[in-house]
Amino acid sequence: MAEKGSDVLIDFCCNVCEEENLTKEAMFYCQQCNKGLCNDCIGLHNQFYKMHVANGRSEMEKWPVKKKLFEELKFCQQHKDQPIEMYCEDHSKLCCSMCLFHEHR
Structure with a gap:
């Protein structure tokens, strides 16, 4: 029996469809x-809801999560100029090479 799957990555799900156990992109x-x-x-x-304004993808700055947040996650919080390279399971922390060398051997 073949497994069904999808390679589609959805960054924001439709909350109404989610309540019906459906996965559709918002x-x-x-x-x-x-x-x-x-x-x-x-x-x-x-x-x-005639008085509500729904913002499309062209106005994502008005959506709850901004792409800027994802950009900030690319770099270490402790060593701001170092990119995140690993995840330390023992400490549940994202690490750069400096953190790895000094704190997460």
């Missing part, structure tokens, strides 16, 4: 509802 985000919405769910949302 293409809109409503700040008032605090929910991500896919292309299918946005129509009903707009019908029910």
Whole structure:
């Protein structure tokens, strides 16, 4: 029996579909509802909540997680100029080569 799988990476899931155990990509985000919405769910949302403004992907700076956060995670918090290279399981910490050498042998 072949396993079903997907190589699709979804960065934001539609919260309405998620409640139905479906995985669809959110293409809109409503700040008032605090929910991500896919292309299918946005129509009903707009019908029910006419005064809400749902922001599309072109306005992701208004979404709850910004890409800037991911950029900040690329570098070590202790050694700001060093990129993250490893994860120390013993300490549950992301490490750069300096941390690894001094604290996580």
